[in-house]
Amino acid sequence: MSGRILVVDDDEATCDLVEALLKRQEFSVAARTSAKSALELVSEDDFDVVLTDVGMSEMSGLELCERILGARPDMLVIVMTALGSMETAISSMRAGAFDFVTKPLDANLLGLTVSRAVQHRRLRSEVKRLREAAHDVQQTKGLVGRSPAMKRVYDLIGRVARSDASVLVHGETGTGKELIARAIHEASGRSGPFVAVNCAAVPQALLESELFGHARGAFTDAKTQRTGLFLEASGGTIFLDEIGEMPLEVQPKLLRALQERKVRPVGSNAEIPFDARIVTATNRDLETEVYEKRFREDLYYRVNVVKIDLPPLRERGTDVLHLAMHFLEKFSSRSSKGVLSLSTAAAEKLTAYNWPGNVRELENSIERAVALARFEQITVEDLPEKVQAYRPDRFVVAVDEPAEIMTMDELEKRYIKRVLALVGGNKSRAAQMLGFDRRTLYRKLERYGEQDGSGGDEGPDKAASSPGSASSSLS
Structure with missing residues (x-):
């Protein structure tokens, strides 16, 4: 999940380290060492996420968060703090922060938090755009969708x-x-x-x-x-x-x-x-x-x-949201409940679900959600339980010919190679993702003829995963 990130910390070394870490995870990153210069940049440029330290001398991160959201309510702010207390978390949320992370920073956790914020912002923007354009959405004699x-x-x-x-x-x-x-x-x-x-x-x-x-x-x-x-x-x-x-x-x-x-x-x-x-x-x-x-x-x-x-709904991308807004207007008008939109979290659930019942199932789900809604927005709690609980499978094997069906060993081999490629050859990270210890991974690679014989090659990310390295633990 790429995105534009602004890092704000009055410690230049920390700024440099966080910037390098996020760039390695393929984010586009800018950094500022003062809250004032960060506010100026935010007024002129667009960022998906602002990542700010709490304890800055010129202006606290919480005050910066409030001022950014006052000027740009569409941006998301994540607060970094060395004080991982409940009071700090509550103060961050009250200031409008999307989330907070504690120092020393965990590289993987930081990346996941920032990715989630980027995805949240983009989906929220998509829901807003759909709401504003609901009457202009492309319709061909009752058909809705632009995929x-x-x-x-x-x-x-x-x-x-x-x-x-x-x-x-x-x-x-x-x-x-x-x-x-x-x-x-x-x-x-x-x-x-x-x-x-x-x-x-x-x-x-x-x-x-x-x-x-x-x-x-x-x-x-x-x-x-x-x-x-x-x-x-x-x-x-x-x-x-x-x-x-x-x-x-x-x-x-x-x-x-x-x-x-x-x-x-x-x-x-x-x-x-x-x-x-x-x-x-x-x-x-x-x-x-x-x-x-x-x-x-x-x-x-x-x-x-x-x-x-006619494609199934699961192959129609954001048409799910176009259709959801179409049905929301239909049932909201019919019930006179004044339900106006989807919450971002509800939209995430709708787009993640695979819709085995296709458009008919989506229509029934939105009708149910409008009937149960207590607010002007449909929330996750208003959706059917199976939509709320759905977790998509990430690994799919698709074959068109019987001859292409593979053995479990071949399937495992291909999956291990895929995970290794995703982590840049880092065997420690690959073993962690696969649920193996490193020795088990090495044995499997030797059995499949994929081991390079070095026994300790950790790939290009070795430094990043070493204990105490700057990228995996920042203070």
Whole structure:
């Protein structure tokens, strides 16, 4: 997590050491040895975090914190103190500090604290920007989001809408496939209705009649003639949701209707032409269904003239926050509760969660949060427990071919090499991160043929991790 940091301490040596430490962790750092010069710099330039000592002669760090936040409330201040008492911590928080760290400084803890502050500030800025731009957020006929994946979807909608080509929308449950179908209909210029039917929700015995209609007396209780949904959708669009669930017995009749652009009602010998745009949707892999003989290949090619792959929410980045703000406004207005925004901590939880239920799950979560909210902001406590407790996995193994599946030894070898690369070859730090002692790590490296034989090479960070080194313990 890179970011711009301003270090303030009237001890020049401490300034130099903290600056060097943070730069090594890839932060952009400026340093000042007086509170006055720090205030001048803050008024002219932007920093994510100000890291200030408490005990300075010209002005205390707590006073500096208050003055910085008075002029730049968007900045975050972390206080450094040699007095690790509860009174100092309370005073820091009252002054508006984001956090405090005690001297002698622990290099790793300092880096984590600063990283967390940078991330917090950026996410808070993103939430503020979304709140201010909530009414201007890009929406395509009810669709919300500006991620690259969704922009590709919008592009396809715009390009295919004016044609009569059949469209297959593929995506996980809850991604909003019907919204895509409606967007295509709205952009098509067709004046007729949008008619939707869920193929999985209609009993097999009734599905044919539902789609194509039936003649009077075609079956028991068919006391009157009925027009099917294909004819009801004439001039507009018919949306066949969950097309992969359609019974095999009905599929040939659907195929004929699509090929001939005519339907034959159940119990009738007459074929009636229809003029409806066909959009279908599924969460199944229809190619696999074809291979397994559960879906007709000729019907698959008929409905899959243009395919739109709708990405799951976990692949849409900050669209999670765009959607959250969209739903927040919707439910807040409906409930008249006056919930205006997300807290930064709640936004962090929303973006970290993997959303297996996709947009539908997010919508339900925000509706719940608005219902439970006690303040003008949604807090972490208002979110569902599984969102609050979620911890993302950091190590993912993705393979496309069975031949790429590796043994546990190979998996461990690759992971160890990855951790070593992340810490610049420092074996002590790598062993600590992996949960091994150094001897265990050396044995594993020898077994995998990765040991260089030196036995004590600690990589370029050896000095940083040595006891008493300036970078690992500053006073």
